[in-house]
Amino acid sequence: MPVHLLPPDPASLHPIAGLELGTARAQIRKPNRRDVLVVRLAEGATAAGAFTSNRFCAAPVHLCRRHLQASGGAIRALLVNTGCANAGTGEQGMRNAERSCAELATRLGIDATQVLPFSTGVILEHLPMDRLIAGLDPAIADAAGAHWAEAAEAIMTTDTVPKAASRRDTIAGKAVAVTGISKGAGMIRPNMATMLGFVATDATVPAALLARWVREAADASFNRITIDGDTSTNDSFVLIATGAGALVIESDTSPGATELKAMIVAVARDLAQAIVRDGEGATKFITITVETARDLAEAAAVAYAIAHSPLVKTAFFASDPNLGRILAAIGYAGIADLDVDRVDLFLDDVHVATAGGRHPAYREEDGARVMKQDEITVRVRLARGQAGTTVWTCDLSHDYVSINADYRS
Amino acid sequence: MPVHLLPPDPASLHPIAGLELGTARAQIRKPNRRDVLVVRLAEGATAAGAFTSNRFCAAPVHLCRRHLQASGGAIRALLVNTGCANAGTGEQGMRNAERSCAELATRLGIDATQVLPFSTGVILEHLPMDRLIAGLDPAIADAAGAHWAEAAEAIMTTDTVPKAASRRDTIAGKAVAVTGISKGAGMIRPNMATMLGFVATDATVPAALLARWVREAADASFNRITIDGDTSTNDSFVLIATGAGALVIESDTSPGATELKAMIVAVARDLAQAIVRDGEGATKFITITVETARDLAEAAAVAYAIAHSPLVKTAFFASDPNLGRILAAIGYAGIADLDVDRVDLFLDDVHVATAGGRHPAYREEDGARVMKQDEITVRVRLARGQAGTTVWTCDLSHDYVSINADYRS
Numbered sequence: 001m002p003v004h005l006l007p008p009d010p011a012s013l014h015p016i017a018g019l020e021l022g023t024a025r026a027q028i029r030k031p032n033r034r035d036v037l038v039v040r041l042a043e044g045a046t047a048a049g050a051f052t053s054n055r056f057c058a059a060p061v062h063l064c065r066r067h068l069q070a071s072g073g074a075i076r077a078l079l080v081n082t083g084c085a086n087a088g089t090g091e092q093g094m095r096n097a098e099r100s101c102a103e104l105a106t107r108l109g110i111d112a113t114q115v116l117p118f119s120t121g122v123i124l125e126h127l128p129m130d131r132l133i134a135g136l137d138p139a140i141a142d143a144a145g146a147h148w149a150e151a152a153e154a155i156m157t158t159d160t161v162p163k164a165a166s167r168r169d170t171i172a173g174k175a176v177a178v179t180g181i182s183k184g185a186g187m188i189r190p191n192m193a194t195m196l197g198f199v200a201t202d203a204t205v206p207a208a209l210l211a212r213w214v215r216e217a218a219d220a221s222f223n224r225i226t227i228d229g230d231t232s233t234n235d236s237f238v239l240i241a242t243g244a245g246a247l248v249i250e251s252d253t254s255p256g257a258t259e260l261k262a263m264i265v266a267v268a269r270d271l272a273q274a275i276v277r278d279g280e281g282a283t284k285f286i287t288i289t290v291e292t293a294r295d296l297a298e299a300a301a302v303a304y305a306i307a308h309s310p311l312v313k314t315a316f317f318a319s320d321p322n323l324g325r326i327l328a329a330i331g332y333a334g335i336a337d338l339d340v341d342r343v344d345l346f347l348d349d350v351h352v353a354t355a356g357g358r359h360p361a362y363r364e365e366d367g368a369r370v371m372k373q374d375e376i377t378v379r380v381r382l383a384r385g386q387a388g389t390t391v392w393t394c395d396l397s398h399d400y401v402s403i404n405a406d407y408r409s
Numbered sequence: 410m411p412v413h414l415l416p417p418d419p420a421s422l423h424p425i426a427g428l429e430l431g432t433a434r435a436q437i438r439k440p441n442r443r444d445v446l447v448v449r450l451a452e453g454a455t456a457a458g459a460f461t462s463n464r465f466c467a468a469p470v471h472l473c474r475r476h477l478q479a480s481g482g483a484i485r486a487l488l489v490n491t492g493c494a495n496a497g498t499g500e501q502g503m504r505n506a507e508r509s510c511a512e513l514a515t516r517l518g519i520d521a522t523q524v525l526p527f528s529t530g531v532i533l534e535h536l537p538m539d540r541l542i543a544g545l546d547p548a549i550a551d552a553a554g555a556h557w558a559e560a561a562e563a564i565m566t567t568d569t570v571p572k573a574a575s576r577r578d579t580i581a582g583k584a585v586a587v588t589g590i591s592k593g594a595g596m597i598r599p600n601m602a603t604m605l606g607f608v609a610t611d612a613t614v615p616a617a618l619l620a621r622w623v624r625e626a627a628d629a630s631f632n633r634i635t636i637d638g639d640t641s642t643n644d645s646f647v648l649i650a651t652g653a654g655a656l657v658i659e660s661d662t663s664p665g666a667t668e669l670k671a672m673i674v675a676v677a678r679d680l681a682q683a684i685v686r687d688g689e690g691a692t693k694f695i696t697i698t699v700e701t702a703r704d705l706a707e708a709a710a711v712a713y714a715i716a717h718s719p720l721v722k723t724a725f726f727a728s729d730p731n732l733g734r735i736l737a738a739i740g741y742a743g744i745a746d747l748d749v750d751r752v753d754l755f756l757d758d759v760h761v762a763t764a765g766g767r768h769p770a771y772r773e774e775d776g777a778r779v780m781k782q783d784e785i786t787v788r789v790r791l792a793r794g795q796a797g798t799t800v801w802t803c804d805l806s807h808d809y810v811s812i813n814a815d816y817r818s
Contacts, residue, residue, distance in 0.1 A: 053741070054737060054740035054741045055739070055740040055741070055744065055745075055747040055749050056736045056737055056739060056740030056749050056765075057740065085733070087733065087736075087737070088733045088736045088737075088762065088765070088766055088767070089765075089766045089767075090750075090764050090765040090766025090767075091764075091765075091766075092766065093765075093766060122731070122733065123731075123733020123734065123736060123737060124732060124733035124736065124762070124766070124767055125733075186720065187720055187734075187737065189741075228718075228719040228720060229717070229718070229719065230718050230719065230720050230734075230737060230738065230741070231737070231740075231741035232737065233733075233736070233737050233740060308638070309637075309638070309639050310637040310638065310639065310719070310805075310809070310813070311595065311596055311637060311639050311813055314809075314810050314813035314814045315813070315814070317810065317814050318813075318814030318815065320814065322531070322532075323533060324494070324496065324497045324531065324532020324533035324534075324642075325532065325596075325639075327465045327496075327497045327532060327533065327642070328463060328465055328496070328497075328532060328596065328639060328640070328641065328642050329639070330464070330465060331463035331464040331465030331466065331640075331642060332462070332463045332464070332598075332639070332640035335464065336464075338464040340464050340465050341499075353497065353533070355499050355500075356465075356497070356498075356499040356500075357497055357498045357499025357500075357501065357502065357533070358497070358498075358499070358533055396719075396810060397810060398807050398810050398811070400719070400723075400810075401723050401726065401805060401806060401807050401809075401810060402807070404719070404720055404723035404724070404727075405723045405724070405726050405727035405729065406727065
């Protein structure tokens with residue numbers, strides 16, 4: 001059961017001028033579901049991407065990097081399939097990814113380097129090329145600006161809810177929209193971006209500026225979530241500016257640049273948090289904030305130690321205020337000179353630990369009250385400096401084990 | 410269900426001359442179970458310890474370090490309780506640990522600094538001092554050289570099987586015995602040693618030499634196991650040489666030193682592996698060997714990435730040869746310049762992956778055959794150098810979640 005996450009209302013997803021989405025049921029792995037997505041971009045659109053740091057990254061990830069470079073960001077189409085990750089597939093995997101792009105490019109009258117390919121699903125298996133290619137024509141025929149909800153559905157794997165977010169505003173006197181979709185529920189501890197996030201705006205943004213923004217947006221959203229600590233082979237986050245709208249940004253100092261970037265970050269964060277809310281087996285949405293760390297690295301180390309501890313995660317699942325497990329995770333996070341007598345731990349508004357032990361005013365029933373909620377904030381103060389960070393995660397439940405013991409079989 | 414692990418046959422546990430063990434049922438947390446252990450050592454015995462690296466380490470861990478230093482290793486007694494970890498307990502926790510040692514020392518006519526205290530159980534709660542102290546006299550009265558099996562039982566928490574190992578041999582013409590006990594099933598990723606391992610020999614070994622051996626033995630045993638990646642606040646591994654037997658070791662080059670150390674490592678490894686076999690919810694015992702790494706650090710990083718991946722662990726539980734998950738873990742282990750085209754992956758005798766993808770001869774049914782076994786070896790060759798390491802772990806099952814969602818509540 002996803003935590004406070006509903007399927008998107010299609011009417012809330014603002015179309016992005018210069019961008020059309022079409023899906024097909026190509027039987028990539030499962031019968032009768034949308035599993036191929038084609039996104040067409042108008043001439044003049046720019047795109048930038050952030051990709052997984054996994055060394056076993058998938059063939060399409062390699063090809064995305066190459067095509068973004070070759071085209072200078074002048075991308076005209078995205079091709080996405082679910083059901084097969086095309087990762088751990090060696091040379092044959094690269095040939096398949098290249099051929100997918102070429103087949104789509106021919107049909108659209110563009111260059112193959114203007115297509116970005118994405119795959120998600122099972123690792124170590126080859127793409128069923130005949131079925132994938134047979135899906136291209138129906139997906140192209142289906143393309144329309146209003147098809148964001150169907151697109152979100154077409155990229156799901158173990159997701160239980162399609163994920164989309166959208167905002168519209170007037171910036172520097174011009175109307176502008178930002179809409180995006182994402183997927184992911186397991187193998188989620190993005191390290192650059194998550195598999196998969198796509199965010200588009202109708203503003204004009206030069207490719208070089210977009211390339212910086214995509215990293216900043218990833219760092220403020222997808223790079224701060226974790227479900228199981230497993231960094232996927234296919235994580236990809238792509239930011240698109242179609243340029244078909246009214247707002248034109250030339251640099252970071254252009255009127256409206258700050259506001260547009262904030263809109264993009266807000267949509268990316270909604271999409272990233274949606275992935276956690278739909279985490280495999282998730283019953284709770286946990287926000288972990290670490291404050292007064294010496295630097296960002298140690299703040300993140302503590303936040304992820306808590307977020308990845310199976311003992312902490314099962315305690316959340318059980319609503320059990322067994323909060324010593326959080327102290328233990330802080331203690332093994334790798335800060336060699338941590339003075340535990342200066343560490344404070346809060347659960348929402350409840351002061352749990354101080355001076356190396358229980359806070360004198362802490363009562364078990366206060367901890368139990370917060371642990372029963374389905375949204376909980378863990379706040380740790382290290383008293384070492386001024387740095388801090390926030391990470392979003394979920395609990396570890398029986399359903400996580402069931403889903404991952406059953407997936408694929 | 411523990412994986413190929415039976416309760417020890419008391420007759421197989423060789424007594425160690427100069428060492429007696431006594432237990433009591435002190436109602437520390439649960440009624441009517443052995444939960445206090447006193448180990449008495451003859452005058453002249455030496456002891457050395459390796460302890461958790463967790464910064465939130467428990468009061469008894471602090472006190473062990475202090476007493477080993479103050480006594481120069483001339484330890485005369487160990488005091489162990491289960492049910493309460495005395496961790497995250499601040500100053501009151503230190504006072505309680507000190508008082509426990511003083512009370513036992515008075516009864517035995519020794520100095521308080523000659524007592525090593527150990528606690529295991531729930532974190533963030535105080536020791537019930539009255540009940541603990543009331544358990545001392547019965548435990549002392551119970552002390553005998555033959556009580557190793559009862560001692561193993563008295564230190565269990567979520568363990569389902571008491572853990573003990575013993576060897577006897579003739580070294581340099583002298584009879585020598587090594588016997589030990591351990592406990593632990595969750596919060597297990599020792600980083601120095603595990604909570605708790607005690608190994609004793611009747612040989613004479615100087616305290617300074619023993620202090621080196623305890624680290625070497627920990628590194629070859631307890632420091633190479635993981636269940637859930639959670640490094641405990643209380644991990645302690647203590648090595649004792651009573652000196653009451655025939656073998657006398659003066660230095661690493663003494664006749665029999667190498668053989669005795671090998672015996673100690675063998676017993677420590679049996680005890681460490683027993684912890685994994687009894688890992689919370691474990692249904693499989695997994696050996697992960699990484700070869701041809703550039704250095705030990707990167708070999709360990711890859712081994713632990715595999716051993717800690719919830720996706721890999723649930724695939725083992727499901728007997729599902731979803732082996733791309735292992736490649737993904739290798740890929741995110743943090744080796745920035747890893748050439749995945751040179752990585753080889755074997756599951757027992759089956760060559761699964763090579764050249765960045767499936768091995769041409771790999772057949773799904775071969776992977777499935779190995780995954781169905783309850784003991785599996787994962788072997789990774791990185792083709793980068795000459796270093797290697799082995800880590801032992803278990804799978805992640807529904808029972809792990811049940812045990813940790815229910816423990817304490």
